[in-house]
Amino acid sequence: CWSQILRLPEYFHCTLTDSSELQQLHSDMDKGDGSIKYILTGEGAGSTFTIDDSTGDIHAIQRLDREVKSQYVLRAQARNRLTDRPLEPESEFIVKIQDINDNEPRFLDGPYRATVPEMSKIGTSVIQLTATDADDPTYGNSARVVYSILDGQPYFSVDAKTGVVRVSLADMDRETREDYTVVIQAKDMGGQLGGLAGTTTVNITLSDINDNPPMFDQRLYQMSVPESAPVGSVVGRIWAKDKDIGVNAEMRYSIIDGDGRDTFDISTDPTNLFGIITVKKSLNFEEKPSYTLKVEGANTHLDAGLRHRGPFTDVTIVHVSVEDVDEPPLFDAPAYYVELKEDAEVGTVVKNVSARDPDAANNTVRYSIERSSDPEKYFYIEITSGSLMTVRSLDREENSWHNITVLAMEMIINNTPVSDFTPLWVLDVNDNPPSLTDYLEMSVCEQTKAGMVIQTVTAVDPDEPRGGQHFSYSLAPEAVNNPNFTLRDNQDNTASILTRRGGWSKHDQSVFYLPIVISDGEQPVKSSTSLLTIYVCSCNHEGYIMSCSAEAYSLPASISRGALIAILACIFVLLGESPSASDSVN
Numbered sequence: 090c091w092s093q094i095l096r097l098p099e100y101f102h103c104t105l106t107d108s109s110e111l112q113q114l115h116s117d118m119d120k121g122d123g124s125i126k127y128i129l130t131g132e133g134a135g136s137t138f139t140i141d142d143s144t145g146d147i148h149a150i151q152r153l154d155r156e157v158k159s160q161y162v163l164r165a166q167a168r169n170r171l172t173d174r175p176l177e178p179e180s181e182f183i184v185k186i187q188d189i190n191d192n193e194p195r196f197l198d199g200p201y202r203a204t205v206p207e208m209s210k211i212g213t214s215v216i217q218l219t220a221t222d223a224d225d226p227t228y229g230n231s232a233r234v235v236y237s238i239l240d241g242q243p244y245f246s247v248d249a250k251t252g253v254v255r256v257s258l259a260d261m262d263r264e265t266r267e268d269y270t271v272v273i274q275a276k277d278m279g280g281q282l283g284g285l286a287g288t289t290t291v292n293i294t295l296s297d298i299n300d301n302p303p304m305f306d307q308r309l310y311q312m313s314v315p316e317s318a319p320v321g322s323v324v325g326r327i328w329a330k331d332k333d334i335g336v337n338a339e340m341r342y343s344i345i346d347g348d349g350r351d352t353f354d355i356s357t358d359p360t361n362l363f364g365i366i367t368v369k370k371s372l373n374f375e376e377k378p379s380y381t382l383k384v385e386g387a388n389t390h391l392d393a394g395l396r397h398r399g400p401f402t403d404v405t406i407v408h409v410s411v412e413d414v415d416e417p418p419l420f421d422a423p424a425y426y427v428e429l430k431e432d433a434e435v436g437t438v439v440k441n442v443s444a445r446d447p448d449a450a451n452n453t454v455r456y457s458i459e460r461s462s463d464p465e466k467y468f469y470i471e472i473t474s475g476s477l478m479t480v481r482s483l484d485r486e487e488n489s490w491h492n493i494t495v496l497a498m499e500m501i502i503n504n505t506p507v508s509d510f511t512p513l514w515v516l517d518v519n520d521n522p523p524s525l526t527d528y529l530e531m532s533v534c535e536q537t538k539a540g541m542v543i544q545t546v547t548a549v550d551p552d553e554p555r556g557g558q559h560f561s562y563s564l565a566p567e568a569v570n571n572p573n574f575t576l577r578d579n580q581d582n583t584a585s586i587l588t589r590r591g592g593w594s595k596h597d598q599s600v601f602y603l604p605i606v607i608s609d610g611e612q613p614v615k616s617s618t619s620l621l622t623i624y625v626c627s628c629n630h631e632g633y634i635m636s637c638s639a640e641a642y643s644l645p646a647s648i649s650r651g652a653l654i655a656i657l658a659c660i661f662v663l664l665g666e667s668p669s670a671s672d673s674v675n
């Protein structure tokens with residue numbers, strides 16, 4: 090019968106005043122004589138709400154906060170105080186807490202940080218801010234928020250309804266000012282007087298765009314580099330400064346003109362800011378003591394919309410002077426090689442070496458032998474002329490090579506002398522002719538036909554010419570028309586002896602002689618003549634020597650060698666390896 094909804098304002102506190110009595114429950118049976126007892130149960134009964142059990146007055150004994158709990162469901166009953174018997178059925182009622190504007194709008198994510206490109210148009214949106222108000226948005230204006238800007242004008246503005254912060258000043262330049270602190274207020278009650286307000290800060294940074302062209306920090310750079318600087322050495326650094334930052338300040342440099350275009354290179358350092366000039370070709374002060382370079386620096390990242398502010402390039406002049414370096418004397422050859430005749434007389438000039446000072450000063454050069462290279466002092470060098478001569482007779486059996494280091498030194502008064510070395514090899518030539526040492530004797534089988542190789546010969550020469558031996562073989566002039574044998578130079582330092590006819594018979598003629606000439610490839614040509622002895626032997630059908638002439642038996646070594654060759658030839662035949670060897674068998 091008295092179920093009802095109570096609306097309580099939040100923050101209502103029972104213990105303060107009489108008005109804390111929020112509702113009186115009253116039973117029709119209550120005669121006011123105290124015989125009835127009121128009981129309250131349900132949400133918050135006893136803790137948030139109490140009831141005066143004799144009057145039925147309900148009190149809130151705790152602060153009510155709609156934002157914590159907006160309604161309570163309670164039940165009340167009237168009972169007989171003495172019997173505790175219910176006088177009426179239990180009655181449910183709901184206490185709804187009514188909103189009051191007790192929460193100010195809050196920027197939960199603040200303070201904020203935002204970035205907008207410099208030179209942005211008026212109205213460009215920077216960031217949207219949202220303030221939340223805990224009050225009841227469905228009741229009154231307690232949660233109706235309006236935004237306004239407290240600090241940051243005239244650069245920025247805020248949309249009162251949406252909270253969007255926008256650029257409000259044209260052509261804001263990062264290079265002039267980069268950071269702005271904007272204070273935004275959100276006020277509830279639709280912004281009216283009496284509304285609660287919350288504020289936040291937005292730190293806005295202007296980001297860079299490429300709106301400034303680069304400019305060299307010097308119109309003319311003066312650099313110098315020693316002429317000895319190797320290719321790749323750094324000559325100097327130039328810088329086209331740019332008020333922009335990051336990629337908008339990145340540079341690419343190029344040499345666009347000047348007489349040093351081919352001699353120097355320019356690259357950009359790893360930070361992409363500086364131009365590094367390096368040596369591209371070796372320098373020579375005496376040839377060209379200075380260079381001029383016209384260098385262009387250009388921004389690598391261009392903003393298409395800002396080309397009209399360009400050109401984003403600048404040009405400077407770099408003047409490079411080449412410094413003279415006292416260079417050591419230079420020999421006219423990197424090394425010398427000399428062959429010395431056998432038994433060269435003491436005092437023979439072996440070689441005239443020559444070195445000169447490459448510098449403009451053209452200092453006098455003095456020569457000496459590096460001592461450790463000629464410990465036994467075979468040689469002497471004339472200090473001013475560079476004539477190297479022998480001072481002891483050379484003994485080839487002791488030393489066939491003399492590797493001498495010659496020193497050239499510039500004479501500079503009051504200065505450290507600079508010097509250079511060159512090796513000089515002296516070969517003590519023992520000018521021997523080549524000769525045959527082996528196979529002066531050989532044999533031919535009676536059944537051997539014309540055009541067969543009966544022996545291959547090799548010469549030796551005790552000399553050690555550079556580039557190796559090159560022997561050539563020929564028949565001696567008196568044997569050129571020999572009808573019986575001939576010779577073939579194999580062009581590999583060997584020669585083959587061949588038959589020119591067949592029909593040999595040791596009974597007709599048991600031994601032949603063949604003079605051959607062997608020459609070396611040196612200058613002057615040395616040659617020797619060797620006389621080959623050829624025995625006619627009877628052989629079996631496999632080519633084995635059975636018997637030779639009487640003279641041959643007196644030279645068993647030669648014969649046994651001949652026999653061995655025949656056996657080897659036989660093996661080669663079996664293996665099918667060597668046609669020239671098989672020739673000699675047939």
Ligand SMILES: *[C@@H]1O[C@H](CO)[C@@H](O)[C@H](O)[C@H]1NC(C)=O
Binds near residue numbers: 490
């Ligand atoms: C001298 O130099 C030559 C050529 O480089 C070399 O073959 C020879 O072994 C050297 N001799 C000595 C003793 O160093």
Ligand SMILES: *[C@@H]1O[C@H](CO)[C@@H](O)[C@H](O)[C@H]1NC(C)=O
Binds near residue numbers: 572
């Ligand atoms: C070539 O052989 C024939 C016949 O044996 C001989 O008479 C002649 O002297 C030989 N010639 C030479 C140059 O040995």
